[in-house]
Amino acid sequence: MVTYLDAATAPLRNTGQIRLYDEAAFEGMRKACQLTARCLDALVEMVQPGVTTDAIDRFVYEYGMDNGGLPATLNYRGYTKSTCTSINHVVCHGIPDNKPLKEGDIVNIDVTFIVDGWHGDSSRMYPVGSLKRAAERLLEVTHECLMRGIAAVKPGARTGAIGAAIQSFAEGERCSVVRDFCGHGVGRLFHDAPNILHYGSANEGVEMRKGMIFTIEPMINLGRPHVKVLSDGWTAVTRDRSLSAQYEHTVGVTDNGCEIFTLSPAGLFAPGITV
Numbered sequence: 001m002v003t004y005l006d007a008a009t010a011p012l013r014n015t016g017q018i019r020l021y022d023e024a025a026f027e028g029m030r031k032a033c034q035l036t037a038r039c040l041d042a043l044v045e046m047v048q049p050g051v052t053t054d055a056i057d058r059f060v061y062e063y064g065m066d067n068g069g070l071p072a073t074l075n076y077r078g079y080t081k082s083t084c085t086s087i088n089h090v091v092c093h094g095i096p097d098n099k100p101l102k103e104g105d106i107v108n109i110d111v112t113f114i115v116d117g118w119h120g121d122s123s124r125m126y127p128v129g130s131l132k133r134a135a136e137r138l139l140e141v142t143h144e145c146l147m148r149g150i151a152a153v154k155p156g157a158r159t160g161a162i163g164a165a166i167q168s169f170a171e172g173e174r175c176s177v178v179r180d181f182c183g184h185g186v187g188r189l190f191h192d193a194p195n196i197l198h199y200g201s202a203n204e205g206v207e208m209r210k211g212m213i214f215t216i217e218p219m220i221n222l223g224r225p226h227v228k229v230l231s232d233g234w235t236a237v238t239r240d241r242s243l244s245a246q247y248e249h250t251v252g253v254t255d256n257g258c259e260i261f262t263l264s265p266a267g268l269f270a271p272g273i274t275v
Contacts, residue, residue, distance in 0.1 A: 002017075026259070032120030039060060047127075050101065057085070072112035084123075121262070127271075142175075145165075148169050150260060162183075163205070166218045194212075211252070215249065
């Protein structure tokens, strides 16, 4: 039995209950999420061949510190970096290191800043130089999957509608949806109920209600959906070494749809956009 509760009076831990947030909370999330979005915008010019993901990680840390945001991943469950950088066949949770990016790589950069206790969570794909058409198409398909998932968000619908919209489009484009990871509730907690699956049927999942806040973050593979986690305990890769891509927004359910908190202020979120 799913229960919903007023987020303002809920305990600050994941109880499995679904929090419903008020307008003051939405305003807090706008502030945190826009800091994250501005940081991701600032990275567009930085992501070039020869740049290391360690340098990107330092930039994210300093950007947060300079603007009142604490990177949520730093020391989270033993993770030692301020961002995740997932290159080519890395599905998610790639750990920044000193290896330089190469021409034709695709990299997902995932940033969450905590501002006044609120978590602003977003990720997007960055092309490194010019891409082969297959990689370019994967980015386009994955972004479209995210936007179709977001379009399914409205009070009264079930969270399965999000997954159904994503899965039907991805598989229609001969791509696959990763099952091992999902979106999640977010707010004063980094990861909260409910889980948001990126596959399934429209009549599954929990009912969406005004005030819910969660991420939608489909991971789409050019090959098969199967992944494995490497011995570092974090890095997830495609088992068949096929390319993988991910885009992520944080959204809040409104009276008749949703608000996307992590929209790019410079309009740089979608694939194919360069500065």
